[in-house]
Amino acid sequence: MIYLDNAATTPITPKVMDVLKESLDSDFANPSAIYSIGLDARKLIERAKEDILVALNIPSTHKIIFTSGGSESNNLFIKGRCFPDKKVAYLGLEHPSIRETLEYLGSFGNDPFSMLEYQTEGRLDLNDVSILSETRSKLLCLSHVNNELGTVNDPIAVYNALCAKAPDTRLFMDGVQAVGILKIFSDMWPGLSGYSLSAHKIHGPKGIGLLIYDSKLSLIPIIHGGHQQNGVRSGTPPVPLIRAMAKAISIASERIDEMQEHYKFLKNRLVQGLYELSDRIPELNIRLNSLEVDDLKRQSPSIVNFSFPPVEGEVLLHHLEAKGIFVGLGSACSASSKKPSKILVGIGLSEEEARCSLRISFSGNNTIKDIDVFLEEFSCAYKSLYPTFSKTTIEN
Amino acid sequence: METRTLLIRYDEIGLKGRNRRHFENQLVKNIRFALNGIQNIKINKIHGRILGRVNLVDAEKCTAHLKSVPGISSISVGNSIEPDFDKIASLGIDLIQEKLESLGQLKFCVRTRRSNKSFPITSKEFDFEVGARIMEALSFKGLSVDINRADFILEVEIGPQETIVFDNRVSGLCGLPVGSSGQVLSLLSGGVDSPVSTFKLMTRGCRVHSVFFDNRTFLGRGGYDKVVRLAQVLNRYQGGGKLFVVPFEDIQVAIRDNCHDMNRVVLYRRMMYRIAQALAQLNNCHGLVTGESVGQVASQTLKNLAAVSCVTPMSVFRPLIGMNKQEIIINAKNIGTYEISIEDQPDCCSVFMPNHPTTRSKKKYLESDERLYPWEKLMTQALASVETINLDDLHVTT
Numbered sequence: 025m026i027y028l029d030n031a032a033t034t035p036i037t038p039k040v041m042d043v044l045k046e047s048l049d050s051d052f053a054n055p056s057a058i059y060s061i062g063l064d065a066r067k068l069i070e071r072a073k074e075d076i077l078v079a080l081n082i083p084s085t086h087k088i089i090f091t092s093g094g095s096e097s098n099n100l101f102i103k104g105r106c107f108p109d110k111k112v113a114y115l116g117l118e119h120p121s122i123r124e125t126l127e128y129l130g131s132f133g134n135d136p137f138s139m140l141e142y143q144t145e146g147r148l149d150l151n152d153v154s155i156l157s158e159t160r161s162k163l164l165c166l167s168h169v170n171n172e173l174g175t176v177n178d179p180i181a182v183y184n185a186l187c188a189k190a191p192d193t194r195l196f197m198d199g200v201q202a203v204g205i206l207k208i209f210s211d212m213w214p215g216l217s218g219y220s221l222s223a224h225k226i227h228g229p230k231g232i233g234l235l236i237y238d239s240k241l242s243l244i245p246i247i248h249g250g251h252q253q254n255g256v257r258s259g260t261p262p263v264p265l266i267r268a269m270a271k272a273i274s275i276a277s278e279r280i281d282e283m284q285e286h287y288k289f290l291k292n293r294l295v296q297g298l299y300e301l302s303d304r305i306p307e308l309n310i311r312l313n314s315l316e317v318d319d320l321k322r323q324s325p326s327i328v329n330f331s332f333p334p335v336e337g338e339v340l341l342h343h344l345e346a347k348g349i350f351v352g353l354g355s356a357c358s359a360s361s362k363k364p365s366k367i368l369v370g371i372g373l374s375e376e377e378a379r380c381s382l383r384i385s386f387s388g389n390n391t392i393k394d395i396d397v398f399l400e401e402f403s404c405a406y407k408s409l410y411p412t413f414s415k416t417t418i419e420n
Numbered sequence: 421m422e423t424r425t426l427l428i429r430y431d432e433i434g435l436k437g438r439n440r441r442h443f444e445n446q447l448v449k450n451i452r453f454a455l456n457g458i459q460n461i462k463i464n465k466i467h468g469r470i471l472g473r474v475n476l477v478d479a480e481k482c483t484a485h486l487k488s489v490p491g492i493s494s495i496s497v498g499n500s501i502e503p504d505f506d507k508i509a510s511l512g513i514d515l516i517q518e519k520l521e522s523l524g525q526l527k528f529c530v531r532t533r534r535s536n537k538s539f540p541i542t543s544k545e546f547d548f549e550v551g552a553r554i555m556e557a558l559s560f561k562g563l564s565v566d567i568n569r570a571d572f573i574l575e576v577e578i579g580p581q582e583t584i585v586f587d588n589r590v591s592g593l594c595g596l597p598v599g600s601s602g603q604v605l606s607l608l609s610g611g612v613d614s615p616v617s618t619f620k621l622m623t624r625g626c627r628v629h630s631v632f633f634d635n636r637t638f639l640g641r642g643g644y645d646k647v648v649r650l651a652q653v654l655n656r657y658q659g660g661g662k663l664f665v666v667p668f669e670d671i672q673v674a675i676r677d678n679c680h681d682m683n684r685v686v687l688y689r690r691m692m693y694r695i696a697q698a699l700a701q702l703n704n705c706h707g708l709v710t711g712e713s714v715g716q717v718a719s720q721t722l723k724n725l726a727a728v729s730c731v732t733p734m735s736v737f738r739p740l741i742g743m744n745k746q747e748i749i750i751n752a753k754n755i756g757t758y759e760i761s762i763e764d765q766p767d768c769c770s771v772f773m774p775n776h777p778t779t780r781s782k783k784k785y786l787e788s789d790e791r792l793y794p795w796e797k798l799m800t801q802a803l804a805s806v807e808t809i810n811l812d813d814l815h816v817t818t
Contacts, residue, residue, distance in 0.1 A: 342640045 174327025183215025498586025613711030
């Protein structure tokens with residue numbers, strides 16, 4: 025099996041699995057309980073928290089809340105800060121857990137402000153952020169790394185632009201695709217009012233994530249109950265998942281230099297291979313939707329999105345699946361939802377280009393051989409599919 | 421261990437003449453199959469009824485299982501008792517007292533049915549005698565008699581061997597017992613309609629096997645997994661069902677590459693009917709079942725239905741033909757397939773869907789399209805690669 029859909033999820037790494045198994049076996053006590061084993065469980069959470077703070081260089085000005093994952097973290101911060109009537113802006117290329125949360129606010133008359141017309145290369149054009157001041161937006165929501173394209177909004181640069189042109193606008197970033205790929209420096213935090221991440225994207229378990237936010241801010245909870253985590257997020261904290269996530273974050277931070285080099289290597293091989301295929305197969309018209317640059321402030325090295333009309337991405341995905349290769353769709357289109365990806369259309373692709381695309385995303389487990397096998401099978405599948413699809417297109 | 425009596429009433433079987441025994445025996449067999457997991461249960465056939473003897477703790481579970489057995493009109497859980505006024509009244513008092521205490525007031529009546537006509541007291545007299553004893557005990561607590569609008573009906577069935585007293589009736593699926601009308605083959609897609617049409621034929625006494633046309637090379641395995649789950653849910657109503665999975669991608673690619681775009685969907689369906697007919701003949705099925713409803717989609721216009729049906733001499737049953745979508749959805753919800761059907765998975769008819777499918781296909785053009793690709797050869801290949809799933813062997817998860 026060759027797994028190239030690591031932006032969707034990643035397998036749990038053995039060291040994390042060891043922590044998880046050991047903790048599932050032994051750390052059963054409720055960390056809110058006041059007897060000794062409950063206190064022990066609480067200590068384990070505190071230790072995990074410290075490990076996370078160190079690994080991500082999080083200063084004491086920020087606190088962390090354990091959630092069920094990135095989607096909940098995004099919901100909690102946006103609704104917790106802006107419900108019902110604080111104006112929120114977004115680029116329009118964010119993950120549905122941001123986009124649809126904002127649409128939810130819109131249903132209460134608090135329509136979000138889309139900055140899609142101010143995007144270039146899938147990123148916010150910082151020359152235009154003064155519009156946020158004009159629209160009185162209190163919060164700007166952005167992806168640190170775009171989940172389909174891998175394009176990067178650099179938090180420091182965005183914050184500096186906001187300070188200069190829209191000082192009343194706070195910054196929230198979805199960091200789900202960034203952690204483990206880009207370095208999280210301490211100087212990034214002063215500009216961030218909130219930041220979300222998820223363990224399963226960095227070889228941790230599913231069902232656990234983090235919201236990191238400025239401790240001066242108050243959040244209205246969306247889950248009410250036992251007042252755990254200072255009432256911000258009720259529910260018994262899952263000690264094994266928290267410990268496993270802390271381990272996954274620590275490993276990801278320790279290996280980041282090595283991984284960045286590895287990803288760049290894989291990405292370059294893939295991009296070069298795609299262009300070579302394009303040269304070899306006259307019908308193959310590759311369009312790279314991700315940026316080709318090596319600049320980590322503009323593009324993540326772990327995601328490559330490309331289009332190849334007129335062959336449908338979904339069909340190619342299943343042909344690759346038959347060969348044991350698993351890739352991601354830039355655009356999920358099935359019989360009942362023929363709508364192409366809002367992200368790809370949002371950066372200017374035609375509906376056909378958006379439908380005819382794939383997303384390749386790497387992890388440390390991938391090798392150069394994986395990329396070569398992928399390229400070979402991709403070219404075979406494309407060649408077998410192209411002629412008939414071209415006929416359809418011409419007739420249409 | 422305290423026991424209870426299951427009183428199982430059947431539906432249309434009661435209207436049968438000389439062949440009634442055949443239907444009754446099939447229903448008893450199906451009931452035994454449905455209650456296979458219940459220990460120490462005894463099922464007997466008496467005149468016009470089927471009786472079960474079961475431990476008190478399993479009685480409710482049995483009722484739940486029997487609600488899914490076609491051919492049963494209703495089920496009651498009761499007590500077998502001597503046909504003695506005082507004993508029956510005493511049991512009635514116990515049952516009524518509990519309800520009376522929570523409600524404060526209660527209207528009740530007694531309804532007796534005598535299948536043992538040699539019993540010396542008439543049903544009316546029996547009602548009166550038992551009712552009077554209950555009133556004597558409970559009238560001062562707010563109990564009254566109302567034979568037309570009773571809140572509580574104490575029913576007594578006096579049979580040749582035993583008398584059963586009960587206060588509940590759970591409705592069954594009605595219809596005929598599966599297996600009494602032979603076997604048919606249903607074209608099952610992942611949509612809302614075909615599971616309902618499959619179910620409809622089950623309640624007409626047919627054992628329904630299903631066929632699914634699979635194009636996983638283009639659509640992935642999601643559609644296949646979904647149809648297996650649908651078939652499992654449907655098989656709970658009958659048992660013994662099979663699902664045939666036919667690889668269909670080569671046929672679809674050949675149609676796409678060689679035939680007129682506008683005819684594609686009708687041409688797919690003509691091939692589905694042909695393959696289904698062949699499978700039906702191989703498996704002793706005497707008709708095909710589809711979920712078509714006139715005018716619902718482009719392939720289901722009168723002309724297209726005719727253009728598809730004409731490829732097979734076999735009977736094609738379309739139980740949904742005159743139903744609207746809302747009715748079909750209500751049926752699907754009742755039988756438990758709706759939530760699976762609406763999962764977002766494409767079926768193979770959606771592959772290579774033309775922009776303008778024909779609504780008035782003509783047989784001569786379809787036949788001329790079919791001369792453009794080797795459909796007999798592809799059909800033979802598809803039939804040689806059919807996967808057969810025995811649904812009884814799979815564990816049901818919904």
